[in-house]
Amino acid sequence: MVIYLDVLILINLYVTYFQILAVSVLTHRKVIWYRKLISAGIGGAASLCIFIPQDMVITLTMLKIALCFVIAFTAFGYGGFLKYMKSVLFLLFVNFLFSGLMLCVWLFAAPMKMLFINGTVYFGIDAMTVILCTCAAYTVMRIIRLILDRTGRTDRKYTVEIHNNGNECRLSALADSGNGLVDCFSGLPVIVCRRDICADISPPAIMAIDGNKDLLQLRPEMLKGVRIMPFSTVGKDGLICTFRADSVVINDERQHKYPVNALIGVVVGGKQEYEAIFNPKILV
Numbered sequence: 001m002v003i004y005l006d007v008l009i010l011i012n013l014y015v016t017y018f019q020i021l022a023v024s025v026l027t028h029r030k031v032i033w034y035r036k037l038i039s040a041g042i043g044g045a046a047s048l049c050i051f052i053p054q055d056m057v058i059t060l061t062m063l064k065i066a067l068c069f070v071i072a073f074t075a076f077g078y079g080g081f082l083k084y085m086k087s088v089l090f091l092l093f094v095n096f097l098f099s100g101l102m103l104c105v106w107l108f109a110a111p112m113k114m115l116f117i118n119g120t121v122y123f124g125i126d127a128m129t130v131i132l133c134t135c136a137a138y139t140v141m142r143i144i145r146l147i148l149d150r151t152g153r154t155d156r157k158y159t160v161e162i163h164n165n166g167n168e169c170r171l172s173a174l175a176d177s178g179n180g181l182v183d184c185f186s187g188l189p190v191i192v193c194r195r196d197i198c199a200d201i202s203p204p205a206i207m208a209i210d211g212n213k214d215l216l217q218l219r220p221e222m223l224k225g226v227r228i229m230p231f232s233t234v235g236k237d238g239l240i241c242t243f244r245a246d247s248v249v250i251n252d253e254r255q256h257k258y259p260v261n262a263l264i265g266v267v268v269g270g271k272q273e274y275e276a277i278f279n280p281k282i283l284v
C-alpha cells in the first residue's frame with residue numbers, strides 16, 4: 001500500500017488537534033489557538049514514526065511517551081509539576097483511547113486502505129469514518145468529565161486569585177455544586193464574584209452596563225470585553241456580565257493551588273452574600 005506523506009501528516013495533525021481539545025475539556029485548561037496548532041503540527045510530524053521497524057518496541061514506547069510530554073508542554077505550558085503531569089497523563093489516556101478505537105476499527109471492520117502501525121493511523125478511506133471515530137472518542141471524554149465532576153469538594157475554605165490588566169484581587173470563595181452557570185459559547189464555567197471587590201480587575205464596560213437600566217440603549221463599543229448572560233436562582237432572575245481574566249487561581253485551606261480555565265461573572269445591579277461562588281467541578 002502506498003503511503004502519501006502529506007495525507008499521513010494531515011490526518012495525524014487533525015487527530016492530535018482533537019486530542020488536545022479533549023484534554024482541555026477534561027482538565028479545564030485554557031489553550032491558546034496558536035499553541036493548539038503548533039502542538040497539532042508536532043503530532044502530525046510525529047506520525048513519521050510509522051516507518052520505524054515494528055520490532056523496536058521499547059524505542060517506540062519511549063518515543064510516544066516523550067512526545068506526549070512535548071505536546072502537553074507546547075499546548076498547555078508548565079504551570080507547576082502537578083499541573084503539567086496532569087496534562088501529560090490525560091493526554092496519554094486520550095491517546096490510548098483513540099488508538100484503541102482505531103485498532104478496533106482496523107481489526108474488526110477491516111476497512112480497505114487503512115493502516116495502523118506503531119500507534120500511528122493512516123487512512124485511505126472516506127473522511128466520515130475519521131469524523132465518527134473522533135466524535136466517539138470526544139463523547140467518551142465528555143462522559144468521563146461528567147463522572148469526575150461529581151468528585152468536587154465543597155467542605156473546604158477557598159480563596160480565588162484573579163489577575164487581569166496588571167491588577168490583582170483575592171476573594172473568599174464558596175464551592176457550591178448548585179452553581180451550574182456556564183458560558184453558552186465557550187462552555188467554560190463561570191465564577192460569580194462581588195462587583196465591589198473585583199472592580200479593579202473588571203473591564204470598564206461592566207460599570208457602564210451596571211449604570212444603565214435599559215441595556216438596549218448601550219452602544220456596542222460600551223460592551224467591549226464582556227458578555228451579558230441571563231441567570232436564575234431560587235426566587236431571583238437577572239443578568240450577569242462575564243469576562244475572561246488573564247489568570248484565575250483557586251487556593252484551598254491546604255495551600256494547594258488550582259489554576260482554572262473559567263470566566264469571571266459579575267452580577268448586574270445586585271448583591272451576593274459571598275465574595276465568590278464557583279462549582280467545585282472546576283478543581284478536578
